[in-house]
Ligand SMILES: NC(=O)c1ccc[n+]([C@@H]2O[C@H](COP(=O)([O-])OP(=O)(O)OC[C@H]3O[C@@H](n4cnc5c(N)ncnc54)[C@H](O)[C@@H]3O)[C@@H](O)[C@H]2O)c1
């Protein structure tokens with residue numbers, strides 16, 4: 458029996474989101490219905506609301522979530538009703554060229570649930586990043602569910618579903634941060650802050666956190682930053698160079714998604730360093746770089762999707778680190794809110810006032 462539940466909908470470009478009734482069908486073959494316990498507000502949700510990702514309105518927002526499996530469809534063996542799970546963006550195939558090369562976020566053959574959730578008038582919804590978890594329940598592919606220890610707090614576990622995984626993975630999986638490296642992270646929101654924590658976990662000797670807001674920089678110190686730079690008062694490229702013996706950082710992680718910070722990341726790295734691009738630009742954004750600089754700097758320019766994670770490997774590992782007290786996921790949660798508080802949470806995110814607002818259900 459299809460069920461009616463409440464969900465947060467972005468109807469048109471730039472309009473305030475509204476809490477509306479949505480219809481969640483029974484899970485079909487390979488699918489699961491998940492009762493959402495927590496869902497963090499990520500900047501990507503705001504990008505969807507602004508039409509910055511695509512125009513497939515109306516969106517059912519929310520994609521950084523943990524929940525309990527309520528029911529599963531035919532042939533599902535990965536999870537069973539009652540399992541506590543973290544949701545991931547895509548059920549990757551595991552067989553295509555991208556999957557076999559260990560880059561599943563470039564999978565050509567994802568098996569997400571068909572878009573079958575609707576408004577009560579039958580209008581088809583686009584679930585953000587294939588999830589749609591600002592809702593009491595959502596329909597996903599069973600392969601998007603990773604079982605984790607049910608003793609973990611839902612607010613903390615849900616963060617792994619996007620921002621924290623994207624940030625930690627950008628450092629560890631994409632950037633290959635290792636013992637003794639110097640790292641600069643430009644932009645310390647939920648994603649960049651996790652890149653700071655991931656760099657510290659990986660043994661970096663120098664971790665430079667860069668942001669416009671001293672409150673963020675203070676938290677970054679708690680999570681392992683050895684130095685902080687406020688770009689309002691210091692030119693960040695010069696400051697990063699000064700803190701790394703004049704060379705620039707071995708790994709620079711961009712977690713804002715703006716032309717000026719892309720450019721800073723490019724120039725703040727050591728000549729043989731790696732730039733990891735995590736911030737999502739909008740279609741009209743451009744930067745202009747002298748080709749001599751592009752050529753003359755060795756190293757690597759990499760983009761990082763979802764921290765190049767493998768959910769079944771990385772989610773349980775990060776939950777372990779959290780429960781051992783080695784990864785302070787609670788420090789990311791600025792506030793917990795209700796489903797009807799998402800629009801106000803977007804305003805606080807724009808104002809830079811929160812690291813993460815987390816909807817608890
Ligand atoms: N690649 C991925 O897999 C992935 C996953 C999740 C989010 N993202 C993207 O990462 C970006 C960050 O997401 P978030 O949720 O952390 O956002 P956020 O809004 O919480 O954080 C952005 C941070 O950047 C800071 N900032 C803004 N302009 C700056 C500047 N010029 N210099 C230095 N700092 C600046 C802000 O003060 C804020 O702390 C977004 O573009 C989001 O879409 C990418």
Ligand SMILES: [Zn+2]
Nearest residue numbers: 499501619620
């Ligand atoms: Zn996200």
Ligand SMILES: [Zn+2]
Nearest residue numbers: 550553556564
């Ligand atoms: Zn694949």
